[in-house]
Amino acid sequence: MARYRVGIETRDRILSATRDLLATSGIDGVTLRSITERAGVGAGSFYNLFASKDEVVFEVVRASIEAVDPDPDGSGTEDLAALVDAFVAFMTDSAPIARIYVQLAVGRGLVDPAIAERVTRAHHRRVARFAAAWRRHDPTLDHHEAVRRAECMLAALTGLGISALMDQEFDMHAHARDLLPAAGAGEPRDGAGEDRRR
Amino acid sequence: MARYRVGIETRDRILSATRDLLATSGIDGVTLRSITERAGVGAGSFYNLFASKDEVVFEVVRASIEAVDPDPDGSGTEDLAALVDAFVAFMTDSAPIARIYVQLAVGRGLVDPAIAERVTRAHHRRVARFAAAWRRHDPTLDHHEAVRRAECMLAALTGLGISALMDQEFDMHAHARDLLPAAGAGEPRDGAGEDRRR
DNA sequence: TCAGAACTGGAGCATACACTCAATATTGAA
DNA sequence: TTCAATATTGAGTGTATGCTCCAGTTCTGA
Numbered sequence: 149m150a151r152y153r154v155g156i157e158t159r160d161r162i163l164s165a166t167r168d169l170l171a172t173s174g175i176d177g178v179t180l181r182s183i184t185e186r187a188g189v190g191a192g193s194f195y196n197l198f199a200s201k202d203e204v205v206f207e208v209v210r211a212s213i214e215a216v217d218p219d220p221d222g223s224g225t226e227d228l229a230a231l232v233d234a235f236v237a238f239m240t241d242s243a244p245i246a247r248i249y250v251q252l253a254v255g256r257g258l259v260d261p262a263i264a265e266r267v268t269r270a271h272h273r274r275v276a277r278f279a280a281a282w283r284r285h286d287p288t289l290d291h292h293e294a295v296r297r298a299e300c301m302l303a304a305l306t307g308l309g310i311s312a313l314m315d316q317e318f319d320m321h322a323h324a325r326d327l328l329p330a331a332g333a334g335e336p337r338d339g340a341g342e343d344r345r346r
Numbered sequence: 347m348a349r350y351r352v353g354i355e356t357r358d359r360i361l362s363a364t365r366d367l368l369a370t371s372g373i374d375g376v377t378l379r380s381i382t383e384r385a386g387v388g389a390g391s392f393y394n395l396f397a398s399k400d401e402v403v404f405e406v407v408r409a410s411i412e413a414v415d416p417d418p419d420g421s422g423t424e425d426l427a428a429l430v431d432a433f434v435a436f437m438t439d440s441a442p443i444a445r446i447y448v449q450l451a452v453g454r455g456l457v458d459p460a461i462a463e464r465v466t467r468a469h470h471r472r473v474a475r476f477a478a479a480w481r482r483h484d485p486t487l488d489h490h491e492a493v494r495r496a497e498c499m500l501a502a503l504t505g506l507g508i509s510a511l512m513d514q515e516f517d518m519h520a521h522a523r524d525l526l527p528a529a530g531a532g533e534p535r536d537g538a539g540e541d542r543r544r
Numbered sequence: 545t546c547a548g549a550a551c552t553g554g555a556g557c558a559t560a561c562a563c564t565c566a567a568t569a570t571t572g573a574a
Numbered sequence: 575t576t577c578a579a580t581a582t583t584g585a586g587t588g589t590a591t592g593c594t595c596c597a598g599t600t601c602t603g604a
Contacts, residue, residue, distance in 0.1 A: 152600085154601070155550065177458070180593075181592095183552095189553080192553060192596085194593095195594075196550080200593085250456065254449070254508060259373070267512065296521070300508070301510075303505025303521070304501050304502035305501075306501075307502055310452060310504060311501055314465065319556070326494070327573075347582090350579085350581070351583060352570075356581080379560090388584055389564085390563095394582075399563090432551085465564075
């Protein structure tokens with residue numbers, strides 16, 4: 149059944165109230181009451197427009213993550229530094245959204261198989277992008293080694309991101325830079341093989 | 347106040363019931379009711395022995411972490427490999443409890459300041475231990491550089507641990523080994539920049 | 545103009561949860 | 575044996591949640 153104009157406006161108000169609450173109070177700050185109060189709407193109106201509370205939360209998070217994708221077109225030419233910078237930018241510049249994302253991915257992904265599935269798929273896409281960038285950086289790497297380095301790099305970035313979300317003083321950017329291979333060399337500074345400098 | 351023998355036994359039953367529930371049903375499966383039912387104890391007895399539900403959950407997680415500590419007495423002689431192995435052992439061998447730990451630390455630590463405080467304190471202790479091990483490994487490192495390496499290493503381990511919890515196929519041990527400095531060398535294989543040695 | 549679809553608020557439902565308390569029983573040192 | 579300290583019980587309290595229901599209002603297009 150087609151929506152009337154007022155219905156669409158109400159829907160937008162609810163989405164925007166949810167977005168604000170997620171940013172300011174985290175995932176636990178979002179209750180049906182807080183949403184409807186902030187949106188200035190009754191519970192009945194809410195359920196006239198959304199099937200459940202989760203539906204509106206997922207919709208907001210989905211839209212927010214899409215909004216900060218560094219390469220939504222998938223042009224596939226970005227280098228390692230750009231990928232790392234994009235990750236750092238998401239974690240630091242979009243901290244409130246990043247916080248929600250991490251809470252959903254880790255806090256609920258470890259419990260809810262449906263969420264785990266979504267998170268794992270996104271993770272594998274990211275690993276593939278990092279691995280491709282590794283091979284552009286050093287064409288002698290075989291596939292497995294590139295994937296391995298990508299996984300280690302992403303793991304380190306994830307851990308650093310969590311540190312940054314926990315501790316406002318933490319300089320994620322400085323730490324993340326050290327994960328990159330030394331400038332001009334074909335060798336990584338991070339977790340690869342032997343000590344090549346001797 | 348000293349406990350009577352029966353009180354200590356009841357306490358043990360509660361701890362063990364909580365541990366079982368955490369392992370089998372995850373953090374959401376642990377309610378006061380489920381704990382007391384499984385332990386065969388009234389709610390009042392529970393609160394005679396523990397201040398809150400959280401307290402008993404934290405205690406179980408703390409004990410599980412301590413159980414894999416390579417140097418419980420704090421003699422300060424453990425090397426990097428032992429620390430890394432302990433972290434990996436906790437994440438893989440005690441996966442159910444590790445899952446709880448990560449959910450608590452990340453899922454709730456990003457929201458609840460009291461939990462954030464605990465997590466941050468534990469994190470700093472861990473950084474200090476890793477940094478000390480770095481300096482034992484390579485006495486020429488200055489304090490800051492050792493801390494930096496410790497932070498990067500722990501961040502990477504955290505990220506790898508999350509991957510391992512999400513994906514049962516993920517070989518955390520293999521990845522974690524690559525974070526260690528090459529055997530016999532004073533140089534790290536991981537994210538330590540060469541530029542700092544000039 | 546107006547039928548009927550879409551929308552509205554908010555009281556109230558069912559449920560779940562952590563936690564309290566006052567009465568009663570058990571323990572163990574002296 | 576005494577008795578203060580400790581342990582135990584479980585119905586009850588207070589609070590919070592997501593969601594339903596529905597009588598009344600507003601909107602829209604034919």
